[in-house]
Amino acid sequence: MNLWKLSAGTACVVGKKHVRTDVLPTTAYIMLGAKCRHNCRFCAQARSSAARADLLSRVTWPELDGTEAVQAISAAFQAGNLKRACLQVVHSEASWPTSVRAVEALAQASDIPVCVASAIDTVEQARELVSRGAERICIALDAATPAIFHQVKDGHWQRRWELLHQVAAELPGRASTHLIVGLGETEEEMIKTIEQCVNKGIAVGLFAFTPVRGTAWAERRPPAIGQYRRVQIAHFLLQSGCSPDVFRYRQGTLTGINLPLGELKQLLSAGTAFETSGCPDCNRPYYNERPGGSMYNYPRRLSRTEAEQAMKESGIVAGLAGAAR
């Protein structure tokens, strides 16, 4: 098998690299292929990116022989140190056979749930990946709206959106997507797209836009923490069954939530809203965060103080105002 790239944290969990960190991944993150056919403005693997080839977002990806990687991941799963494997397949001519081979190799070695983020075009391909052993299929929208997609990515938002919905309808409980906050969308646009995903049973992995040196958007700023917290809160409330009618917006910004304050605080007090979201057991430590910087996604449970702080940062939980907007 070819070389596989494991995220530095994954390589550490499987015993192939030493990394100094306070939180390790609970999912094995694997990147297959290099130099994407597409040209996303934010991505280190984009066609015209001059970023280091071993980067995706902030994370470095050391290489390992594929067979050795499969064995190490399976052993870590059996030891209880990993709960999922995630294949991020860079779009190229070889991405389909690469995806199929990698899914099969992981599925034959252990029962680890595998999700695949690969450039597929049809539901039949999604079905085939499932038949080869994939547990979930991720079709990344990245951008909340067609207009933002057009500014930052190649391809067609609408086609991805329709495929994602078809996969969710025909393979219930197996569809995931990624949405990146801070590409220029309003909070209202982002929350309405999340709402439609939640309604269809699609798991949403929220990301914060992260500038990476060498990419087209290297100089652009990441989203304000207040903006990110408000989107996290809305996502969590929608997932918890709240009606979208509770959200109040002014000029696209979430300015309030029509729920009794006590109820809202109780829902948010455990801090789950601010943990990494997406497929089950996906925690992506330090994918968007610098150690010591803003913790957009907590890769672990929050302390009571951290949960209070996150609520405060949102600026919309009354009595805890004082947020960064």
Ligand code: SF4
């Ligand atoms: S949500 Fe996590 S596990 Fe699922 S596809 Fe995205 S990165 Fe992979």
